[in-house]
Amino acid sequence: MNILIVEDETALAEAVEHILRKAGHSADRVADGQSALDYIRVGGYDLILLDIMLPRLDGISVLRQLRSEGVQTPVLMLTARTTVPDKVAGLNAGADDYLTKPFDPEELLARVGAMTRRRGEVVLDELCYGDLTLELNTVTLRCGSRDVQLGPKEFALMRLMLSEPKMIYSKDLLISRAWGLDSEATDNNVEAYISFLRKKLRYLGSGVTIKNLQKIGYRLEVTP
Numbered sequence: 126m127n128i129l130i131v132e133d134e135t136a137l138a139e140a141v142e143h144i145l146r147k148a149g150h151s152a153d154r155v156a157d158g159q160s161a162l163d164y165i166r167v168g169g170y171d172l173i174l175l176d177i178m179l180p181r182l183d184g185i186s187v188l189r190q191l192r193s194e195g196v197q198t199p200v201l202m203l204t205a206r207t208t209v210p211d212k213v214a215g216l217n218a219g220a221d222d223y224l225t226k227p228f229d230p231e232e233l234l235a236r237v238g239a240m241t242r243r244r245g246e247v248v249l250d251e252l253c254y255g256d257l258t259l260e261l262n263t264v265t266l267r268c269g270s271r272d273v274q275l276g277p278k279e280f281a282l283m284r285l286m287l288s289e290p291k292m293i294y295s296k297d298l299l300i301s302r303a304w305g306l307d308s309e310a311t312d313n314n315v316e317a318y319i320s321f322l323r324k325k326l327r328y329l330g331s332g333v334t335i336k337n338l339q340k341i342g343y344r345l346e347v348t349p
């Protein structure tokens with residue numbers, strides 16, 4: 126799993142990173158809430174370990190913000206606080222589990238493993254939103270009795286947008302995920318492929334559209 130550690134106590138963050146890497150996970154570290162949001166918005170994390178007391182933006186606010194943006198990545202809250210109100214606030218804000226500091230490495234790995242397994246139970250071979258189904262094995266987009274094949278870039282874009290359908294996708298993010306961070310693709314490439322996808326959605330007669338939010342990016346919308 127690819128894990129983001131959000132923790133401002135450097136020694137603890139390093140220790141957690143070491144434990145996770147030794148257990149075969151990959152991990153990045155950030156030390157404040159605002160950087161955490163920046164990292165998570167780029168995507169690619171399977172799990173977030175989130176401290177509550179953080180500089181710039183506290184962990185509860187980070188979590189509320191992510192969930193309000195439709196980001197569903199599992200979150201394990203790490204906190205020195207043991208009082209009930211903080212735990213309730215964290216769970217209300219959308220945390221999946223809790224770990225109170227100090228914790229031992231075995232317990233951390235057990236919790237991380239439990240969250241992996243919970244996620245692992247669902248073997249995704251399709252993504253659905255509104256009346257649309259994207260079949261991952263056959264690269265086919267389906268709506269009712271109609272279906273179309275997608276090209277590789279169309280598939281990459283659609284798969285990303287359907288994985289978190291309520292999120293807004295900037296052109297930079299779409300380029301980095303569909304073409305790669307070091308590609309020379311430009312906004313024009315994204316616009317061209319979004320237009321191909323819109324044609325296919327119209328052909329399918331889907332109620333799902335790709336809305337253009339001026340200067341921000343794209344988001345899927347469902348028309349009932």
Ligand code: CA
Nearest residue numbers: 133176178179
């Ligand atoms: Ca802290």
